[in-house]
Amino acid sequence: MxxxxxxxxxxxxxxxxxxxxxxxxxxxxxxxxxxxxxxxxxxxxxxxxxxxxxxxxxxxxxxxxxxxxxxxxxxxxxxxxGRAPSSGAAASQEDPVERxxxxxxxxALAAVTATPAAGSGRRVGTSDVIRLQRRFTEIIASDHRHGGRLGIEQKATALADEALALQNSGSASQRVRARVYACAAAFRSSAMWASIDGRRYDDAMVHMREAQALAELAADPAIKFRIWSHAGTLYRHLGRPAEAIAANDVARKLAITRRDPMFACLGHARQAACHGLAGDPAAVQRALGSAQDALGRADLELPLPVWMAAVRNGAELETLALAAYLSLGDFERAESHAHRSLALLHPHMQRDRALNTTRLAHAQLGQADIEPAVATAMSIPPDVVARHPRITGMIREFGTKLRATAPSSSLTGTWNEYARGSLRNIA
Incomplete structure (x- = not known):
């Protein structure tokens, strides 16, 4: 075009x-x-x-x-x-949200140097923070259902900017201002994650830098951890294991991981996935062992940020172990972790369920278990495959590996026919 x-x-x-x-x-x-x-x-x-x-x-x-x-x-x-070009007068009419x-x-440095409008009489308070936090919960829920859609990225970015605009709308205590910056950083981190999940990596880099600056203004250790561990995931998806390990190390060395074993668990588990990409099985086992130990020390009754829901019951640990062993080519262990992750995932986490089902199909195919592998891959709803870039890529790769592994199998023919029909040649 x-x-x-x-x-x-x-x-x-x-x-x-x-x-x-x-x-x-x-x-x-x-x-x-x-x-x-x-x-x-x-x-x-x-x-x-x-x-x-x-x-x-x-x-x-x-x-x-x-x-x-x-x-x-x-x-x-x-x-x-995400918008198509327009012409004429409409081109100069910017949507109010975009404006x-x-x-x-x-x-974020520009935002912090700005001053509230003189004489506005507005007081930014806890109720404003609660409203922003409620919107953040909505973003997390959308991510769990749909994954890396451009609309989620755009909505999260707009909400981050809305939080920054709130800083300039009136007076506020230092504590409230820090919490508003934390909300802005949280929204940017979700925009970053949606970009990673949708394979829009250049956009993810932009969101990462702005999220990091906002997190410094907020001095919020939980959101700092989220941003740096997502940075590790970004570099992992880019195929840069050394940078992935370094970024995740920043997250793991934050004080919050010493105070809260749940954060330590997630940090070690994500480091295992990075070591898997680097091809280091001994480091993967050490990191997963440390993650399991941390989870065993955690107080399961303490509140957690909404984005850590899958850490509490071990689902995230199993998911990252699955990713690590799949990278290593240890397909038997990968399959074991896949089954455990699928059993632990909450019903509303539809994106993660579809991703881990796809990974399970790859693990089964890696063991030459053709029949269960094809059945697993075909169990993923075609509309989910079509609308999620990561799953689309993984299913396409599955078809390629299947044809290479068992070119004359009737099951391969069944898959090819299914792909041409239900998946419209995606696979």
Whole structure:
């Protein structure tokens, strides 16, 4: 599909006498004013905008661009992710949510230097924090049901920006401000996770950096742990085990893991998955042993963050052990952990159930158990396979391995027919 040039931006630059290099310099300077660190754009960055190769610049860049041009991003021909380009007057009419995101996005350093509107009379309080936390619970519930959909990422990002806008809407105590920043960091971490789960890794990197900055402002150890352990997962999905281990080490060394064995359990279990990718079976076994020990020390009655629901009963530990042994090619152990994880997962965790069922099919195929492997893969609802990028990729890989393992098997023919019909050639 041909890339659509951004003629609107080109026309604005021509009218106002900007070259690609001079606009890059102006935006870099504006980024510096907003964040304290000069931007890193160059002429090629702007040429990518004009050519349509970049349809929606990063958030801090969009804020700086508005400062330079006095216009919202959509009025310059940019198109938010997940939307089709439009033409005419509609192109300059930015959706109210996107407009709010554009005005309040940018780095967390810019947000903290802003001051509340004078004389607003508004008091930001605990009730505002509770409302944001309730919305975060809704995001987690959507993630458990649907996984890495773009809509979840966009909603979480908009809610993060809404939390930052709240900081500037009135006065608040230092404690309340820290809690609001923690909410913003939590939303960004969910946007990051949705991007990872949907294999939108460049977007995940952007969310990660903003989430890390917001977590520092909040000084919330639980959300710091979530962000750094998700960073480890991001690098693991990118096939970079050394960075995955290093990022997860940051999470594991936070003080909260010494105070709360549940966090220690999750940190060790995620490290096992990283060691699996690195091909180190001894390190996998050590990490899983440490995770199991930590879970045994945990007080199961103590409250946990909503995103750790699967840690309490061991489902997350079994899931990460499954991922680790699958990476190692230890298919018998992987299958054992798959069955245990599926037995422990809560009914509402539909995404994780589908993923682990797919992993189970791979573990069975790895042992040349063709009949149960095909039956397991066919048990995953086709609509779930189609709408979840990770499952789509894993099912496609399953079909490829099946044809290589048993090319003349009637079961392979059954799978091929099923894939052509129910999965529409996904597999």
């Amino acid at each position: 041909a890339t659509l040039r951004n003629a609107t931006l080109e026309a604005w630059m021509k009218e106002h006498g900007y070259s690609s290099n001079s606009l890059a310099e102006a935006v870099n300077s504006a980024v510096g004013d907003l964040t304290g660190r000069v931007g890193g754009l160059d002429g090629s960055s702007v040429r990518d905008w004009k050519a349509g190769r970049v349809r929606w610049p990063k958030s801090a860049t969009r804020v700086a661009l508005e400062k330079v041009t006095g216009l919202p991003a959509t009025a310059l021909g940019f198109v938010p992710r 709010r995101r554009f005005l309040t996005a940018g780095s």
